[in-house]
Amino acid sequence: MTDDHDGVPELLAAWAFGALQPADEKAVPAHLAGCESCAAEAERLRETVRLLDVSPGTAAAGNGSPAARNGSAAVSRNGSAPGVTGGGSAGASVGGPAGADGVLALALRSRPALPRVAAHAAPYAAAVAGLRALLREVDGHGPWGTPVVHDWDVRDTVGHLIAADEQLAVRLGLQSHTPPSRTTEDTPWEEAWNTRTADVIAYERTRDPQETVATWAARAAALLATPEAVDPEPAARATTLMGVRLPVSDHFVVRAFETWIHSDDIGRALGLAVPPPPDAHLWQLVRLAVRVLGMALGPTAPPVLFAVTSGESSTEWVLGSEDEAVRGELVLDAVDFCLLMGGRYTPDEVPRGVAGDEDAVGNVLERAAALSWL
Structure with missing residues (x-):
């Protein structure tokens, strides 16, 4: 293949599973390093591999690199696709060309059974x-x-x-x-x-x-x-x-x-x-964390409008007293909020947007960080 965009999307699933043909092992990572759209799609597919808990390379024989054997922990928070400096080595693919549909279908058929849970x-x-x-x-x-x-x-x-x-x-x-x-x-x-x-x-x-x-x-x-x-x-x-x-x-x-x-x-x-939880799961963590934070602040804390964002999604709550007008506004990214609640950020370190009464907002941040037991 060439380093042109044409033909690369069909190979991204094979890259995510470490099932590239030898001829494509260098060209695909080189293309990902300079193409934002393909890098974003590669990230999505690698995350799919992680969530399916399918070891890359199962679609092809002879794959021995540690990074190719495991699709987990492979997406960085800054949105860049990992592994763009090297792909998995593989022998001949199973069942014909390693296109996205074929490789994903094979992975779905061969993935381990996941527990059926609520x-x-x-x-x-x-x-x-x-x-x-x-x-x-x-x-x-x-x-x-x-x-x-x-x-x-x-x-x-x-x-x-x-x-x-x-x-x-x-x-x-x-x-x-x-x-x-x-x-x-x-x-x-x-x-x-x-x-x-x-x-x-x-x-x-x-x-x-x-x-x-x-x-x-x-x-x-x-x-x-x-x-x-x-x-x-x-x-x-x-x-x-x-x-x-x-x-x-x-x-x-x-x-x-x-x-x-x-x-x-x-x-x-x-x-x-290690990538954050899938968006639906992340919001479950966020909603519970907000409830616990609200209980910890109690009904007399200075009221703050608290917004949590993830990508294009955003949800707002009013924390604190119901008897006063909102005194401050706080905006946190969903992952950053979870890391703050988990004790991995201090109130001064966490990236945030603030408006209004900084003391009222600071009270929310300090209470969130103090709840960590991890």
Whole structure:
């Protein structure tokens, strides 16, 4: 092929799955580096690969590069298509030319079965699939002992997720993890959270990292197989976790939030870009985060018009007192808002748009950042 635009769109799906013909392996990435429209479409297709949890290269034999084996964690937040400096190496494609329709159809037929879950558990299922795919890349991009966040390395972070998932799992009738918990129902939730994390991480440090990953993956799968994950009716009952009383359905969204945040932590540590949740899932995280923030601010806080944006979508809420006129306006990007709530931005660092009373807006930002337990 030539470096012209003609012919490239038909090859983008093959590129996303690491199934390019040898003759196209250099030309397609070179074209993506200079063509915004093709780069954007390549990004969309690579994200599709990640969400399907299909390992690139399954459409062709002989694909051995780590980047080509895994489509997860491959889209950068700034919108650039990853991998434009190199494509996957592949042998002959299966079933004829590796056009977009053929490769995507093959991927859909060969993808692993995903758990059938209700809408409230879908973000958690997707976050689990994304982290599983990301963890398959660890050996190729850095040791398991790579520092990630707090004083945790990659394995420790997965161990923390085991402990974090356990709180919901036990409430839903699943067994607790080894070692036995030292906390009780009367233990303040912050102390219980920190104690259990420390105990599980200490135990997991005695095991092979792959055993830790297998334990986490099995616990996540068990959570997604509970009646509360597949049926909205039992998920409607409320329970208190991490000091907040919410329906079980919302606690599944919380699990999605934390799993994605720590996936992003691991990706940053390893130099792998982790994309945000799909837009529908991202808005589920945002809506829950706004509700929790509203409860934390209470009915007497100076009222602020709060807008969250994602692409061309935008939603507004009024936070604080209902008895006063709005005193300030705050605009945050959806991902930035989630990162602020997750403690990955300080109130001064998060990109924002502000109008009106800066003190009232600052109160919202500070309260959002203070809610993080991650």
